[in-house]
Amino acid sequence: MKQNFTVRHGALDGVETFLSVARHRSFRRAAAALGVTPSAVSQSVRSLEARIGAALLIRTTRSVGLTEAGQRFLDRAGPAFDELVAASEAARDLGQRPAGLLRLAVPRSVVPLILEPVIASFCDAYPEIELEIAASDEMVDIAAGGFDAGIRLGELIAADMVVVRLTPPFPFVVVGSPDYLRRHGAPAQIEDLRGHACLRLRRWSGAIAPWTFATGNEVIEAMVAGPLIAHDYPTLLGSAIQGLGLAQVPGPIAEAAIADGRLQRLLTPFAVMTPGVFLYHSGKRQMLPKLRAFIDHVKAPRRADAAPGDQASIR
Known part of the structure; x- marks a missing residue:
């Protein structure tokens, strides 16, 4: 029988608080580091202990120590939590500046028309972006294929995509x-x-x-x-x-x-x-800076001839 390894809702609540207490060996210092009250720290740790079913901390009026269960939890949860924080920072970094792997699904005929004139200058302008071009005339589901965007003739783009004109008709x-x-x-x-x-x-x-x-x-x-x-x-x-x-x-x-x-x-x-050639992607809210940088770079030589507005409706 297949086991369910899904993390329960709220299972991570209180983990950061416990780790702060364990590392500072003090509820007061942990509260100051987290920007909350000592009573809130105490309540959060008690809730975590109740969910786990074991006492994690030894509390006295003079000090705070770890139980055996607390030490085991610290040894494994500490590195895991640090990895979660690092993962969040890495993802946030991609949301704030043009960097990372930019994957584009492009028909072969578009490569010499749109991409060859700008590949070198784009890579020079954005050295922290790795540009991957998947040249194929097959219709690609960019979300399922893990692509940031695709480029197609206008009449071949699904209606639910956001489109950006790259060439005139x-x-x-x-x-x-x-x-x-x-x-x-x-x-x-x-x-x-x-x-x-x-x-x-x-x-x-x-x-x-x-x-x-x-x-x-x-x-x-x-x-x-x-x-x-x-x-x-x-x-x-x-x-x-x-x-x-x-x-x-x-x-x-x-x-x-x-x-x-x-x-x-x-x-x-x-x-x-x-209608011309368009870049398409899944929506404004999901556009990372690396894709915005590419769109701006490709459109730059054509701005004088472009119609008003960045995005073009082809429906």
């Missing part, structure tokens, strides 16, 4: 290399994709993501085909640069390759906009 773009377009031509309409090699993304759920487009106020999905299925956008982007086919990727991760001519944007009139 941006389009999903179709791109192809000049070499591919010389060999196969450029699609002018969405229907033209049937004749092209389209590189596709498999979502964390196992489904292959359709390509999404906007026509007027309507969003449509196109089922495409091609030689490659990848699990992250950087792989699709790299394969498109190599001329394997066309790819549909978040606009910001393709900007550099478009700017230097390695890729060309296609089907621009049909590009669909996304």
